[in-house]
Structures are given as structure tokens and as C-alpha cells.
């Protein structure tokens with residue numbers, strides 16, 4: 696077995712904060728393999744039937760067919776009680792590792808198999824992107840001490856983020872609670888465990904992608920440029936089956952657009968409420 700720690704680029708954040716797209720951006724670099732949302736793997740019962748980005752099913756995909764995906768018990772998320780306990784421990788500043796390392800998991804085995812597969816099918820790739828976003832999965836990965844983790848903390852403004860929850864029929868309340876809870880506990884954990892991370896602003900990524908991606912590249916020690924990414928997106932043989940797949944979205948990818956649809960997705964009262972909340976949390 697390879698004893699070198701697997702290097703994981705972990706995307707941390709709330710749903711609908713552009714993690715899927717960012718995973719593809721990073722995966723278009725020759726040194727990076729975008730594995731998608733690894734957190735979703737254990738829940739997929741008919742994993743072999745799922746469509747992969749390459750156009751085949753997972754069972755027929757040249758990359759994934761070599762891994763027994765349905766057999767790995769990867770860490771996904773704890774039950775409600777455990778979640779509550781972890782949150783309470785974080786709040787009190789108590790160590791949380793014991794709470795997530797409750798039973799053996801196959802994550803390290805999976806990453807070692809993945810690395811061997813990458814050597815054979817994507818030889819340049821040395822880093823794996825996990826777009827799970829979940830704080831609980833990050834806590835688990837950190838606590839095992841078995842990985843070299845580069846954390847990208849995605850931040851989207853509250854109005855746009857909550858509006859995306861509404862767009863996906865998840866509702867205002869769920870969006871608001873998700874946003875506030877996650878952005879309360881995420882920085883708390885990062886600071887408590889003395890971790891290094893990159894704050895990625897959704898707004899800056901959309902409005903000044905060259906600068907945001909260049910800075911991100913510096914953090915990851917990768918030569919990243921938005922222009923190159925746009926070119927590579929069209930030709931990189933991605934093998935992702937979580938999130939939305941479909942090559943068409945990159946064949947004529949023109950660039951990022953800043954989503955301002957919150958202006959009509961949110962009612963006047965919702966907008967005023969969220970702006971007030973945003974203002975309060977800045978103070």
C-alpha cells in the first residue's frame with residue numbers, strides 16, 4: 696500500500712454555492728481528479744446504473760468500472776442525534792473527533808484504490824476533489840489524520856443562496872436555517888482545529904474569475920488560470936456521476952454569470968429580512 700497521504704481538495708459550504716461547477720474547474724487541471732460528492736456514495740444502491748459524465752453508466756465507465764463502488768462504506772453524515780451532539784461539542788469548544796470515529800470506514804481503502812486507478816487511467820492526477828460540502832464529512836477526514844486536506848470554504852451571499860433553495864423547491868425556511876447553521880459552525884470548526892483554508896467568494900468568482908481563480912491556484916500550489924480552465928473544460932474526460940452530468944454544459948461554456956434572480960425569487964419581506972440578517976452578522 697502507498698503510505699503517502701492522499702491529497703484531497705475538499706469543497707466545504709452550503710448547497711447551491713457553485714461547488715459542482717468549481718469541482719469541474721479544478722478537475723480540468725491535469726494534476727487534479729474531480730471525484731464529485733463522495734458523501735453520496737454509500738446512499739446509492741444502484742450505483743452501477745448511474746450515468747457518468749463520460750456518457751456511459753458507472754458500471755460501463757472506463758474509469759469507475761475497476762472500483763467496487765457499491766461495497767465501500769464511506770463516511771457520509773451522522774444521524775440527527777449525533778449531529779446535535781457534534782454541534783453542541785463545537786459550541787462548547789470540546790473535541791469532536793471521538794464522535795465521528797465511532798466505527799471503521801472504508802475511506803482510506805477507497806482513496807488508495809482510487810489513487811491506483813488514477814495512476815493507470817489519469818497518470819498526471821495527484822489530487823482528488825471531493826465536492827461533498829458537508830462539515831461532518833470534513834470533520835471525519837480531518838480527525839482520521841490520514842489525509843493531506845486542502846480546504847476551500849465556499850461563501851455565497853445569503854440572498855442568492857436562499858433564493859437557490861427556493862428555486863429547487865426546498866423552501867425559504869430550509870434555505871435560511873441551512874445557511875445560518877452551516878456558516879456558524881463551519882468557521883468555528885476550522886478555527887478550533889487550527890486548519891488552513893481558502894475563502895472562496897461566489898461573487899468574486901463570478902465577477903472577477905481571473906483574480907479569484909489565480910488566488911485559489913496560489914493556495915493550492917497549482918498553476919490555475921480561468922482562460923485555461925475554460926479551454927480544458929471542453930476536452931477533459933471527466934468521470935463524475937454526482938450532481939448534474941452532461942457534456943453539453945461545457946461544450947459551449949462561455950463563462951460564469953452572476954445570478955441575480957433572487958431579486959424576483961424572494962418576496963420583498965424576505966429580502967428585507969435577509970438583508971437585515973446579513974447586516975447584523977457583519978457587525
Ligand SMILES: [Zn+2]
Pocket residue numbers: 747748749750751756757758759933934935
Ligand atoms: Zn465515466
